Amino acid sequence: MNVLTIDTATPAVSAGVVRRAEDGTVDPLAERVTVDARAHAEQLTPNVLGAVSDAGITVADLDAVVVGCGPGPFTGLRVGMASAAAFAHALGVPVHGVCSLDAIGIHTDGDVLVVTDARRREVYWAHYRDGVRVDGPSVNAPADVAAVLQSSVAAVAGSPEHAALFTLPRLDVVYPTPAGLVRAVADWDDPQPLVPLYLRRPDAKPSVAARK
Numbered sequence: 001m002n003v004l005t006i007d008t009a010t011p012a013v014s015a016g017v018v019r020r021a022e023d024g025t026v027d028p029l030a031e032r033v034t035v036d037a038r039a040h041a042e043q044l045t046p047n048v049l050g051a052v053s054d055a056g057i058t059v060a061d062l063d064a065v066v067v068g069c070g071p072g073p074f075t076g077l078r079v080g081m082a083s084a085a086a087f088a089h090a091l092g093v094p095v096h097g098v099c100s101l102d103a104i105g106i107h108t109d110g111d112v113l114v115v116t117d118a119r120r121r122e123v124y125w126a127h128y129r130d131g132v133r134v135d136g137p138s139v140n141a142p143a144d145v146a147a148v149l150q151s152s153v154a155a156v157a158g159s160p161e162h163a164a165l166f167t168l169p170r171l172d173v174v175y176p177t178p179a180g181l182v183r184a185v186a187d188w189d190d191p192q193p194l195v196p197l198y199l200r201r202p203d204a205k206p207s208v209a210a211r212k
Contacts, residue, residue: 002062004016004066005182006044007175007176012034013036014033014178015032015051017178026183028179032054034047045083062093064093068103069097070124071118071139071197071198073119081194097193097194098184104177105133106180106184107177108157109130112154115145115158115159115162122140137197142165155170156171
């Protein structure tokens with residue numbers, strides 16, 4: 001099957017096409033990425049269409065959509081998840097949501113910490129053992145994450161700027177990949193409703209006047 005992947009949980013506005021075989025093996029066909037935390041809405045659709053074209057197929061050849069559901073900023077997640085749902089609905093194909101951190105951690109071996117930018121001097125994080133999540137996702141200050149994990153992890157992956165806050169060897173996996181998103185789907189036969197992993201309330205709040 002041909003799978004369209006979308007992730008906007010990080011500054012990387014990512015779209016890809018992956019061919020998934022019946023035995024579960026994945027073959028990434030194309031990927032378009034724009035690293036710009038302010039360009040999710042502007043860049044996602046061009047990246048999707050570009051990735052489909054680069055894969056040598058048309059949107060009519062897509063059999064499923066997989067989208068990263070965070071954790072991530074409110075606006076970025078909303079753009080990616082709404083777009084994924086719209087593409088799937090228009091094409092009449094299922095849409096699967098996965099934890100975006102899983103699409104990074106699934107590529108790792110051993111005990112690995114995956115971190116991405118949560119702003120407010122915090123990180124979104126999860127702990128993986130041989131590619132399987134064993135703790136998280138959560139949001140905390142880097143010092144608190146280090147205290148929780150102590151010496152149980154051997155390396156860190158994800159946002160380079162935030163990975164550098166930990167005294168651990170850094171891995172090359174930085175952003176959710178199309179192959180990682182596809183591999184993170186737990187059940188292809190039973191797509192579940194998309195649920196965003198915000199982990200905290202959005203910064204924008206209604207004014208007192210608006211609530212009355």
